[in-house]
Amino acid sequence: MLALYPSNKLEHLSFLLTTLLRQQPMGVFTPETILVESPGMQHWVSMQLATEHGVAMNIDYPLPVRFMWNTARTVLGQDKVPKQSPYRREVLTWRIDNILQDGSLMSAEAFEQVNRYWQNAGSEQEQGLQRLQLATALADVYEQYLLYRPDWLFKWEANERAVFDDMEIWQSEIWRILVKEQPLHPARLHQMTLEALGALEAGHLPSEPTNKLPDRVIVFAINTMAPQLIAFFDALAQHIDIHIFHLNPSVNYWGEAKSSSEQAKLLRLEGLKKWMEEDQSNPLLGNLGKQGRELFNLLTELDTFEISAFDSPDFEETNDNAGSDNARGLLEYIHNDILQAAQPKPLAHDLREKDDSVTIMCTHSALREVQVLHDHLLHWLSQDKTRTPSDILVMCPAIENYAPFVDAVFHRVGTKALAGRGQVTLPCTIADRSPMDAEPLIAAFMALLQLPDSRFGVSDIMDYLQLDSVQKRFSVSQDDIEQMVVWLKQAHIHWGLNSAHKTAVSEGVDLDDTYSWWWGIRRLLMGMLAPDSEVIVSDLLTIPDVEGQSALTLGKLIDVVALLGEFAQVLTAPRTAAQWSKALISLRDACFMPIQEQQQSWDLIAKVAADLAARCEEAAYEHELTLRQVRDLLLNRFSSPDAGNHFMTGQVTVCSMLPMRSIPFKKVCILGLNDSEFPRKSSPLGLDLMAGAGRQIGDRSRRLEDRYLFLEAIISTRESLYLSYQGNDVTNNSERQPSLVLAEFMDMLENSYALELSKYSVNAPLHPFSEEGFTGTLPSYETGWLRLADALQKTKLNTDEADNESTDDGNSATLAPSADTLSTQTFRLSGIQIARAFKDPLEYFSVQRLGVNLSQSFTLLENSEPFETNALLRYQVLDAIFSSAERVSPEKDDVTQLSYSEKVIKFASLRGDIPNNPVARDEVDMWKEGALALSQAMGPHDAEPKKAHFQGKYITFTSSALLGSDALVELCAGKVDAHRALGSFISQLVFSSSVEETSYSNYPLDIYSCAWEKGETILKKQRFPAYDRETAVRLLLFIEQLYMAVYTAPTPIHLSLFGTFMPGARNSDTKPVVESIKPEMFTDILHALLNSADGTSETDRAILGQVQHAIDEMCPFTDKDNAVASETTNEKHEKAKQAVDQAAALFNTIELQRALIDWQQSSGQFSADMASNPYLHWLFPQGVSWNDIPHLSAFVLLAMVNNASQEEKL
Secondary structure, eight states, X not given: OEEEEEEXXXXXXXXXXXXXXXXXXXXXTSOEEEEXXXXXXHHHHHHXXXXXXXXXXXXXXXXXXXXXXXXXXXXHOTTTSOSSOTTSHHHHHHHHHHHHHXXXXXXXXXXXXXXXXXXXXXXXXXXXXXXXXXHHHHHXXXXXXXXXXXXXXXXXXXXXXXXXXXXXXXXXXXXXXXXXXXXXXXXXXXXHHHHHHHHSOTTOSOOOTTXXXXXXXXXXXXXXXXXXXXXXXXXXXXXXXXXXXXXXXXXXXXXXXXXXXXXXXXXXXXXXXXXXXXOOOOHHHHHHOHHHHHHHHHHHTSOOEEOOOOOOXXXXXXXXXXXXXXXXXXXXXXXXXXXXXXXXXXOOSOBOSSOOSEEEEEESSHHHHHHHHHHHHHHXXXXXXXXXXXGEEEEESSHHHHHHHHHHXXXXXXXXXXXXXXXXXXXXXXXXXXXXXXXXXXXXXXXXXXXXXXXXXXHXXXXXXXXXXXXXXXXXXXXXHHHHHHHHHHTTOOSOSSHHHHHHHTTTOOOOSTTSHHHHHHHHHHHHHSOSSOOEETTEEOOTTXXXXXXXXXXXXXXXXXXXXXXXXXXXXXXXXXXXXXXXXXXXXXXXXXXGGGHHHHHHHHHHHHHXXXXXXXXXXXXXXXXXXXXHHHHHHHHSOOTTTTOSSSSEEEEEOOTTOOOOEEEEEEOOOBTTTSSOOOOOOTTOHHHHXXXXXXXXXXXXXXXXXXXXXXXXXXXXXXXXXXXXXXXXXXXXXXXXXXXXHHHIIIIIXXXXXXXXXXXXXXXXXXXXXXXXXXXXOOHHHHXXXXXXXXXXXXXXXXXXXXXXXXXXXXXXOOHHHHHTOOEEEEHHHHXXXXXXXXXXXXXXXXXXXXXXXXXXXXXXXXXXOOHHHHHHHHHXXXXXXXXXXXXXXXXXXXXXXXXXXXXXXXXXXXXXXXXXXXXXXXXXXXXXXHHHHHOOOOSSOEEEEEEOSSEEEEEEEEEOSSSEEEEESSOOOHHHHHHHHXXXXXXXXXXXXXXXXXXXXXXXXXXXXXXXXXEEEEEEOOOOHHHHHHHHHHHHHHHHHHHHSOOOOOHHHHHTTSXXXXXXXXXXXXXXXXXXXXXXXHXXXXXXXXXXXXXXXXXXXXXXXXXXXXXXXXXXXXXXXXXXXXXXXXXXXXXXHHHHHHTTSHHHHHHHHHHHHOOSTTSOOXXXXXXXXXXXXXXXXXXXXXXXXXXXXXXXXXXXXXXXXX
């Protein structure tokens, strides 16, 4: 007999099932046969039976197709039917590939199109790959025909045409060849089984104990069945009991329910009257339920008896006392309307006050969807103590896109919890992920199969070493890896094993082995043996960095590179499937050693390798396979999700939308209901003749399946449904459409139920730290983001307050260091060292004073070798050439000894700093010429530099320069920029301030430098004149105080800031002011500064006070300075005062306010790049204002430097 048990709830089905098993028990040792569609459902049924009966055991859960095959074996005799079907897709692929390679079969005219397809693919490897892919696609298509178009196949076997398409000719040919080899294919067997079952009288089934059918078969909640399968159950039911438990959303007959598009068609064809008479059924059933409807109609045609178990909430009684507190939620009304297949009516009053049974969430991005969901779930769980994380199911149409975000926001079981985050994260498991994406071991294994095509880029190999299973295999620790990275950086290893490998990869361009692995490793090894400085041994420059125990670490690195290099060779050879199976396992064993969590993926690799061999053997496939083919096969295998893994394990279950997820949960959430992403489209294969021939009832369709899934999700939700989509663009906030099914659902709420959508639809803020995220009805639980939101709110309040009050804080006085703390410290600093402090004063203060270094110092390994030289290298080479006069090699008599500069250049090219290409070599020659020209332009000078020093209050200033014929001279290997100019200015002041008279006392300081513009060498000379001693001393004391301000407190006197408005190439409003401030006027300017105390900022006043003290101690103003002796002094005073006032006024202008803001927001390599300066963000989180800077003093100093020198081109 055939019994149907329809119900709208899975719990009722399981109750009926347990009752059936209890009332008609079979023997203890007789296995129950329950057909389910997925492992997830099998798990659920077992748990339900165990809960009811105390134990669930001795149950067989075959998949429907497998069950049909086994039944056929039983009915037709086991000798006739093989144990496994030779028409399984995995085996069929190889059988087809065999036929495609058989020249004698394929020479027929019909196959011309097929042969052309794969033979035009290019190289032999490409052809093999293309042919195997064709075979795989054909196997897929034939599998569909077997299930859904058996009549075609029978016609083909009888040499008839079924569809009139060109492709049918060769598809039917191949099919006939396959049937000739193995006549019993599933469709034929199915037909024979039905005939055999029909011919047997009831009760005359084969009954030997080894070969008998089960007494009863239970089909549990399968929602799509091919017509073939239903016919099979119908025939089998003549002999044994078959119980079909199936979900039917509605208790009424809805086999005729039409979707909106079908209704529109009816309206168009038959007119309004007919449309009005039509019974309008529930829109959800009509629009979403087409697939269930087909199954339902197929089942109702059978001769069955029915036991139905629908539960409908009795809505009638409660309407009398609508004021009662047990008002219902929207979800219950939706469920009831689906159950009755009724048209939804407007709901006016009956809803609960706070109805959270349906939530529609609109967000900006996938990450925000997951973050908002996490908060929503925490809120939902907190409403009721009986709810647990295992009551929650989260579905995403494309799980791979969401998995990384879920990992980041939830706590995935089996991963380390992030300690000390102080916030709750819900535990979850992610099901249905493909091993390739979820398992690092498998991804790494697949990457190793790419080795023969690999360039052996240095970062790729180091990424491989980061895997825990690899570290375990080679016993490498994280410290070892850090050490290796330092060496690789030093050894300039970029790509390629050696010159042969580099030449092979770059397709025949002859390359030497510079920058390759063995080149670098050999240099490291030589460095172990050679002395402790760089030496040249047989054309290699040693790296004297490996010694003692660290030699073991180097050994491990060599081991890894050698092993991978060996596999890169071994894998290229073609092999038979059985040999590949062994080779893959030996690759796995050689390169990995699994940690505990990876045991499953470790075994999976072995299983896949063994399957490959077994299937080829079964298909009698003996051809050799290339690496390309094997890689493609494994990639397909590892990219398909593992069914039934991680489903329902006691946490929040996150899974993809698969059929048969109609298992009930209290809360069902669906993410990613975006337009065009759901319902998912499946594009049929070009070979698939079913696609062109028109759909038949029972055919599978991805779109209809997805629509039915959405209906199932609504039905299987018990308390609360959560639907989420990305309704706004994350970049420009433009509106995006929801998925069609969600739009239909929202339309039903708004129009049919006459509800306000705003009650159910929530727009999440763009950022997790937005204020509204913490203040709305569903506040966020993220403590980390709360800190940021708080800080932002405070900042907002503070800036509002700051605008109202004047910013007169007393804290700037603390900038002045107490004299006694610093007098104990003495500094010996040269001009350029002091100047360097002003390049980034905040970094200088953090590193020198606080010992805090925020610069990112991690080394990045580059996979591509350098092709051009850089500024640092140029500086080193020029510096070496300039100083070569002093560093002449000790062996004067040895003529062959390279000059120091030649040696630097040779070492740089052997080290890999100078790329081995003509452009770079030309550049180096150009530098050499320029440097020689510059040395000549400088003229004769002493070999020994002259030295001078000045003892300030805290600092001993030192200086040195070479003595030329009429000036002090110095060579500069870079260009003379702001900080070098400042350094040279200080050097000259030190010479000017010295007490003893020398032959060069009043000599100017000439700085010679060269620059290259558009391939031309330009020689420049910058002359700093000498000053009288008093001016020099006072200037040095002034500079000393500015330096101390930077050294003792965060003071942003950045050269780059003042450089933005110092007159450079551009004419700016500041130009006249800057030009009026000259170093020789400093004494007068200082008077003016000290007297104009009201116009300056706190920070300026503090510094000027210190300067006054220092000058009073060391070089007091004499009466000569103060005397109102002559007109000229007065005039000078006036001029200086005017200049200082103008300078002070500048800082109140809009231009300079804007300059300060622009400077703080600048980004990119050609600007000051303060936007990403960590010190500025750390020390001045609110930003910098001019009051934080002793701007007047700094301006005066830098204006003087600007006017101190004349530049001439030579």
